[in-house]
Amino acid sequence: MNPLSNLSAEMEELLGSFMSQPIEGDLIFGLTNYIFWMGVAVILLFVVLFAFKRKQAQSLVPQGVFVNGVESVIDFVKDGICKSTLGDTWQKHFPFLAALFFFILINNMVGLLPGGHPGTGTIGVTGALAMWSFVYFVYVGIKRMGAFGYIKSLAPKGVAFPVNLVVWLIEVFSTFLRLVTLAVRLFCNMFAGHVVMATFAILASLFFEPLLHGFSMVALGQAGASVFWVAILLAIYGVEILVGVIQAYVFTLLSSVYIQLVEEEE
Template identity: 55%
Template structure:
């Protein structure tokens, strides 16, 4: 019961650790913990890609090469070709970069002691703004500025209903980067809070046993074993979620690009 009594205060402390804390300078002109781990993730991704390109052969060998080959083929086949269609090649570099960058940040954040670069709304908002600019630019390049604005409303709808539909589509288009940013941020932030909470429970139940080995302390620590098992399950789920969130963000981007370039 003592462990549960301490839990609310420890949870509050845990949540405070996920705020943007400067590691260099201040919040205005410095580097926060999230920015630091985002840079680490970016460097790690560049190193992995460099190694992959250096070792690239006609037939990939080894777990690393096959995994990277599968990831690239996944983005090419299941995202670009399936969603965008015949124009997939010109968008593949952008979508692949987006997918692997988000995935690297998500996975690095799962490692204990690290924070996901995608765990702060400023990062996810920046990614969403880049996506917004990209698919709007694709639409303008395909239809022209006026043509793209007209394309937001479906043809064949009578006035004044077509004006209402056009306004709804404009609002929907503007809301897209907001939903992209919030979805990725909330999933990563909430997942790490849950993992941290179970890790705290394991620590709180095991702490008396680490201080003194007695029969009562052994019994009191038994719930910690259950929480440790749940924590391992959550870790596995979070690794899967890290992949799913990168996939969802990328495939929605592909859908927006396809809609922006659609000519029929």
């Protein structure tokens, strides 16, 4: 029996399992599989942060792999994103950007658990994150320049009418496009990565399954091929860990860039 003969049916079931499915209620007002795992991620994040604060308070000098590791990540967000992008204004925006980074990161990592569905793997959650980022940098712009001043700032100075109106419309569209690109980029990377990993897991199981039904040299050879698929799966798993970190960094970095643009708008 060709192990690949069942691949189509398995892939159809796989893609169905990655769709939002209600655990309680319905898709509109219920608890879905993605929201459940997002809740798990948030609880885990609070546990990590409370444990970090407790251990950190035990000594003036950071001690232990856990405390030093968390402090390294915090310093990375502070120095690698906030200070390098926002300059002197980094402190007032650090809490928001750090919350974004850690929320996305913990969801991406929880999604790598067997059977896990990352909150960032659904467009509803990534859309909400993008909306918060959008509202935040628009709020910063309005607070700094006033509502009319911010709207006016979208058109460059020194450009004659009606060219300035055309440029203003393009900038308005570009500003709203940031919301879409933030949401779609994060969603697509997380969703596609987990589908790829699950595909290789299915291939490994399909090639090993004949050996469970009866021993033969053909079945043994197919089971040996499953080792190849497992090796690729492990390699992709490592890549997905890196992608999860990179996507949290990219989302937060772009948000800080948008904040910087309105902070330094002249």
